[in-house]
Amino acid sequence: xxxxxxxxxxxxxxxxxxxxxxxxxxxxxxxxxxxxxxxxxxxxxxxxxxxxxxxxxxxxxxxxxxxxxxxxxxxxxxxxxxxxxxxxxxxxxxxxxxxxxxxxxxxxxxxxxxxxxxxxxxxxxxxxxxxxxxxxxxxxxxxxxxxxxxxxxxxxxxxxxxxxxxxxxxxxxxxxxxxxxxxxxxxxxxxxxxxxxxxx
Amino acid sequence: xxxxxxxxxxxxxxxxxxxxxxxxxxxxxxxxxxxxxxxxxxxxxxxxxxxxxxxxxxxxxxxxxxxxxxxxxxxxxxxxxxxxxxxxxxxxxxxxxxxxxxxxxxxxxxxxxxxxxxxxxxxxxxxxxxxxxxxxxxxxxxxxxxxxxxxxxxxxxxxxxxxxxxxxxxxxxxxxxxxxxxxxxxxxxxxxxxxxxxxx
Amino acid sequence: xxxxxxxxxxxxxxxxxxxxxxxxxxxxxxxxxxxxxxxxxxxxxxxxxxxxxxxxxxxxxxxxxxxxxxxxxxxxxxxxxxxxxxxxxxxxxxxxxxxxxxxxxxxxxxxxxxxxxxxxxxxxxxxxxxxxxxxxxxxxxxxxxxxxxxxxxxxxxxxxxxxxxxxxxxxxxxxxxxxxxxxxxxxxxxxxxxxxxxxx
Amino acid sequence: xxxxxxxxxxxxxxxxxxxxxxxxxxxxxxxxxxxxxxxxxxxxxxxxxxxxxxxxxxxxxxxxxxxxxxxxxxxxxxxxxxxxxxxxxxxxxxxxxxxxxxxxxxxxxxxxxxxxxxxxxxxxxxxxxxxxxxxxxxxxxxxxxxxxxxxxxxxxxxxxxxxxxxxxxxxxxxxxxxxxxxxxxxxxxxxxxxxxxxxx
DNA sequence: AATGAATGAGGATTCATTCAT
DNA sequence: AATGAATGAATCCTCATTCAT
Numbered sequence: 001x002x003x004x005x006x007x008x009x010x011x012x013x014x015x016x017x018x019x020x021x022x023x024x025x026x027x028x029x030x031x032x033x034x035x036x037x038x039x040x041x042x043x044x045x046x047x048x049x050x051x052x053x054x055x056x057x058x059x060x061x062x063x064x065x066x067x068x069x070x071x072x073x074x075x076x077x078x079x080x081x082x083x084x085x086x087x088x089x090x091x092x093x094x095x096x097x098x099x100x101x102x103x104x105x106x107x108x109x110x111x112x113x114x115x116x117x118x119x120x121x122x123x124x125x126x127x128x129x130x131x132x133x134x135x136x137x138x139x140x141x142x143x144x145x146x147x148x149x150x151x152x153x154x155x156x157x158x159x160x161x162x163x164x165x166x167x168x169x170x171x172x173x174x175x176x177x178x179x180x181x182x183x184x185x186x187x188x189x190x191x192x193x194x195x196x197x198x199x200x
Numbered sequence: 201x202x203x204x205x206x207x208x209x210x211x212x213x214x215x216x217x218x219x220x221x222x223x224x225x226x227x228x229x230x231x232x233x234x235x236x237x238x239x240x241x242x243x244x245x246x247x248x249x250x251x252x253x254x255x256x257x258x259x260x261x262x263x264x265x266x267x268x269x270x271x272x273x274x275x276x277x278x279x280x281x282x283x284x285x286x287x288x289x290x291x292x293x294x295x296x297x298x299x300x301x302x303x304x305x306x307x308x309x310x311x312x313x314x315x316x317x318x319x320x321x322x323x324x325x326x327x328x329x330x331x332x333x334x335x336x337x338x339x340x341x342x343x344x345x346x347x348x349x350x351x352x353x354x355x356x357x358x359x360x361x362x363x364x365x366x367x368x369x370x371x372x373x374x375x376x377x378x379x380x381x382x383x384x385x386x387x388x389x390x391x392x393x394x395x396x397x398x399x400x
Numbered sequence: 401x402x403x404x405x406x407x408x409x410x411x412x413x414x415x416x417x418x419x420x421x422x423x424x425x426x427x428x429x430x431x432x433x434x435x436x437x438x439x440x441x442x443x444x445x446x447x448x449x450x451x452x453x454x455x456x457x458x459x460x461x462x463x464x465x466x467x468x469x470x471x472x473x474x475x476x477x478x479x480x481x482x483x484x485x486x487x488x489x490x491x492x493x494x495x496x497x498x499x500x501x502x503x504x505x506x507x508x509x510x511x512x513x514x515x516x517x518x519x520x521x522x523x524x525x526x527x528x529x530x531x532x533x534x535x536x537x538x539x540x541x542x543x544x545x546x547x548x549x550x551x552x553x554x555x556x557x558x559x560x561x562x563x564x565x566x567x568x569x570x571x572x573x574x575x576x577x578x579x580x581x582x583x584x585x586x587x588x589x590x591x592x593x594x595x596x597x598x599x600x
Numbered sequence: 601x602x603x604x605x606x607x608x609x610x611x612x613x614x615x616x617x618x619x620x621x622x623x624x625x626x627x628x629x630x631x632x633x634x635x636x637x638x639x640x641x642x643x644x645x646x647x648x649x650x651x652x653x654x655x656x657x658x659x660x661x662x663x664x665x666x667x668x669x670x671x672x673x674x675x676x677x678x679x680x681x682x683x684x685x686x687x688x689x690x691x692x693x694x695x696x697x698x699x700x701x702x703x704x705x706x707x708x709x710x711x712x713x714x715x716x717x718x719x720x721x722x723x724x725x726x727x728x729x730x731x732x733x734x735x736x737x738x739x740x741x742x743x744x745x746x747x748x749x750x751x752x753x754x755x756x757x758x759x760x761x762x763x764x765x766x767x768x769x770x771x772x773x774x775x776x777x778x779x780x781x782x783x784x785x786x787x788x789x790x791x792x793x794x795x796x797x798x799x800x
Numbered sequence: 801a802a803t804g805a806a807t808g809a810g811g812a813t814t815c816a817t818t819c820a821t
Numbered sequence: 822a823a824t825g826a827a828t829g830a831a832t833c834c835t836c837a838t839t840c841a842t
Contacts, residue, residue, distance in 0.1 A: 036831085052836095577726075588754070
């Protein structure tokens, strides 16, 4: 019976989470390739061999980490975009929520910036980011229809811009190049994207 | 005699460049840690031992690659920012030039996105990006003094935003998520940052 | 209470046999060291931990397999050798029976050809083969006394020859290098050894 | 440049042979799977990493060992079979030479009896044995045409018998179950196969 | 009896770096 | 300058065996 088709007990799920958490912390702190499986296990307080009871290998642990984080972010964004009807306002809210979420879970989001060599991981990352870009593009389109954003701007490009802005500003925050409060940063980023997409 | 103080002949410089080029191609294609020194030497057509005649180690080769690329970009930006006197216009020009430059030398700029585990590499990258951010901040400051940008926006944040926008739009281009011409993209990005910094 | 002195219920004996059968099949198919205990348990449909309720370890399972097979072969040979009084004829019969038996239980006899690294396994194998060689040597001796086999041939060498012939012809059969019927093969081998021991 | 396409210098060939010899000794002494690559390197007096300069992995070292030994045996047999014109005599000579050769190089031939799990190795072994069987079959055929061997015996089966006899008797010798001189053994085996193939 | 999680020693392999020539 | 052989630390992963339940 291979790892993936293993049916976990409640205790098993907990153990697995322990390992995931330990890995997330170490990856974001010292990087992916610098973190040894032995380190992860030690941090989680389990034997080295147990790692392979729960995960196929290092890479698949990483993929799982990224996937779970993406889901959480998606939920937060979804909630923010659902409220209100003004599309511009919803983009603003989603931006603010995203900045908060990504700075709060900095350990997890730092993971997105480690090594992007492996095909599988590249795939997961791309998939994960395009979801948000899609949502944003839809909202922008809506806003353009309502006359709130100039029609001559490509909605897909604008959406990528929004996505990139959030990820870049939180990146700067993560790497210690910003010192104000997260609250202020979120508002600033929301303002930045609002202006950038040409909203009036 | 250590590597750094070695006096290279013309032929030596060529040889070294061969290695640098091979490394750049491989790094950007398969990533930093996935590329072995043996691969680089094979691609450059030299023996493995020769690598250490020209470079201290793998890390310092990387640093050299990044540094040389930064200098080239700097020159291009410098020329663009020097022309004209309107600060906003100079930001626009620098943005356009940067987008062009970074997409033209995509192999090199992909290097900036490899994993950032090693302290030295992190340092080189940070140093390299802050130069541009600095220039931008100065221009923005100037524009604010001239009343072309609202005073209540933090110039440093805006500068980071400009830097981030250029780097993420070219990233999307590099990873194949944009299909229009580079010309169009550069103009779009210039527009994006102009609006985002609140220029009127 | 150690494994060996465990008193098994009927159901227990069945379970144990399930494991033995699964192991025999896997060993002969993929070899001893390539077969993991986990594989055996999965094939037998029991949990990994249960293995150690019935067996001391992997090696002793193997020894048990070999021993039980040897006994069965011994019984078959014994019956064949008991009938009739002509020693040469008894060797022929035993040979024919052995070839039949070993080809019928090919899965089991393939086990004898796994690697022989472990001391214990070597011991079991040697013990097992020398019994047959002994029987054969006695018959040959008898035949020599009766003038049916030249006295100048060493009976022990001849006996080993008989043993070897049976085992290698069935080996060739097992590995697919012979295609005729088992019936024919058995007769051929009997003829081969009869001639080889110099019977007239 | 992968291992196989590496062009070795004279010194390199020597080094490689050192490793091969050390491996042969260890394999035959303690078995294939029990011998670690670290052991081989230690015995050969080289660093662990160097192993992979000369060999792809453990398995391919083994295959190379088997191949080289087969060639040597083939040469010896070839010489023996070439002399004289009587086919039966040539089989006798080849048998005697083989027994001598295989007992002299016992370390190498013991290798044929270790682990046969891996596909590649099975292939090498089969290939290696079928060459000899082929030669023998041809000689037997010739002898049958000349009326020296009964026509009703299948020459291919007889040839396998010859092959098996040589390998079994030398196996018994190797494992210490025979104590006479090699000279005597060789003569005995030659007699055994001569009688067994029905020569008169 | 039975389960499946947990342990940890062990071994193969990689690869940056050094060295003799 | 150049070569390619040599080194050995580092690390992933396997798997027999034990343990708690």
